[in-house]
Amino acid sequence: MDVRPGDILLMKKAHPCGSKTFLVLRSGMDFKIRCTSCGHEIMLPRLRCEKNIKKILREDEEKEG
Structure with missing residues (x-):
């Protein structure tokens, strides 16, 4: 999965x-993510994070489309 x-x-x-x-x-190997609502930062192993991803939203794709 391509997550940047x-x-x-x-x-x-x-x-x-x-x-x-x-x-x-x-x-x-780990993802550091921040909640967009409350700002809480979380470190998760890559496999656990990728399993819970529903969709990836990118600014680049929104501008092109």
């Missing part, structure tokens, strides 16, 4: 604050 820093992830499960969108801060 700066991407917004729409997850299958919501964060306890109620938001389902997260900003990718770092990618590699």
Whole structure:
């Protein structure tokens, strides 16, 4: 899965604050993501994070379309 820093992830499960969108801060073996609603930062293993991704929202694709 091609996940880059700066991407917004729409997850299958919501964060306890109620938001389902997260900003990718770092990618590699672990992902560092930030909740777009409350700002809480989370480090997750790559496999666990990729399993919970519903959709990847990119600024580049929105501008082209």
